Amino acid sequence: MPRKPGESSSIVKKQKFTKIYNAARPVRHSFYDTSQWKRIREWFRDLYPLCQVCEENGIVRESQVVDHIVPIESGGAMADGSNLQALCFTCHNRKHFAMSDKTQGRAV
Numbered sequence: 001m002p003r004k005p006g007e008s009s010s011i012v013k014k015q016k017f018t019k020i021y022n023a024a025r026p027v028r029h030s031f032y033d034t035s036q037w038k039r040i041r042e043w044f045r046d047l048y049p050l051c052q053v054c055e056e057n058g059i060v061r062e063s064q065v066v067d068h069i070v071p072i073e074s075g076g077a078m079a080d081g082s083n084l085q086a087l088c089f090t091c092h093n094r095k096h097f098a099m100s101d102k103t104q105g106r107a108v
């Protein structure tokens, strides 16, 4: 993919990942494409630049995802800061993998 002047390969990779990640989401998650969510996400990551789960475990790692503590599909508030947490990709994937195991009836 051609890059714009000054655009680093890490930005291109992040944009590609985000595009694939969003495309895999169910339609009900179109909230994540709204400017409201993008503003909330940027505000929250500015507030919490480190992964909150890693930080609790004494690890310093950049936050990469703003996650809904109670998922929207489970009735969690979409735009309420008290339902958000800043996570790294590893912690985010660990949480959602564990949640999908629970919903599929497997032991975690």
Ligand SMILES: [Zn+2]
Pocket (backbone or CB within 6 Å): 051, 052, 053, 054, 055, 061, 087, 088, 089, 090, 091, 092
């Ligand atoms: Zn983490």
